[in-house]
Amino acid sequence: MPERNIEFGKLGARGLKGHEAVARQLDRLAGFVVTPVTARRGLLARLHYLTRSDHARAAARAAGLTVTDRTLKAWLDGTRRPSVKNLARIEQAYRTVRRRNVARHLLARLNRAGRGTRVEIHPLNQSQVPRPHQRVVEFRALNVRHWDAVVAAWAASDDRALDDAWVEQIVDLGSQWGAYEFVTNVGFAA
Template sequence: MPERTLDFGHFGARGIKGHEAVARRLDALAGYIATPVTAPRGLLARLHYLTRTDRARTAARAAGLTVTDRTVRAWLEGTRSPSRRNLERIEQAYRTVRRENVARYLLARLNRGGQGTRVEFHPLSQSGVARPHQRVVAFRTMNVRRWEGIVAAWVAGDDQALDDAWIDKVADLGSQWGQYEYVTTIGFAA
């Protein structure tokens, strides 16, 4: 098995780590609120999501939203506005709670009762690489059957664990798996 790439982009190749592309795709599947938190509609939607139940409020506090209930009520009523720092905390808490809430659903959809999900690897961009240094990297697909480690690392926001879990799956591509450590995008649906 080849070692990981140490000096990516040395000859001008462009791309992102595979686990980052997977995290982006999982974020897209999570269905976050599209309106930004800086807009009143986006702020209210996030606050309602984080305060609609006791369980949601507890999860929001655990995720870093540590303001009092009185302050949250004032934000909801529009009598006070959160600071920029609190807006960032609201956004982070919302994303964390949303990931936790959709994880079980996504896991069931991705595993599909043991059948797994077809994943498309779109190779890195070599448009900036001189011809003698280009390598043959083609579009590939594979079926990933067990998503537990990937989804758990995504929910926890642990990049290293997500990278390790993803490399364990990519190694199933065979001896050429190192060519797909960096990609332009990863595609799959749930």
């Protein structure tokens, strides 16, 4: 695809891929449990979320949490503690299930019945780039009306699809959309 940066950061520019910034913002909007899974409170919050119904248990198993009901009960009662590997599985299953559960609601909030959501794109940090090599990039705002592909890729944790979906949105910035492939931040609220 044209305008894709092959050697980003070679001259000292700093930033992150636009789709990664979008995923971070969507994660903030999803409202994950803040307490870490290593704390008892965080572990219990995640386990209650993953075991509150048969549907939730099935989704947790599909997301990779494949322990027995007896083990889950022991974790919930506090008689046993999950291993580090199982803590990572619990966290991953929780994030996967939470993303799937909030995706539809988040999509409706972002699309706003066709009106879309205003997105602010903060350009990459060029403070370490020598003056002759700096690009002229500035803060840009864009109204994204179709979030379907972006939210679907985010919910599926598919980075490649999320990158492609995000590039489809920033092409609306015009002929210099490639300058916004890497950013310091992408902000929007729903």
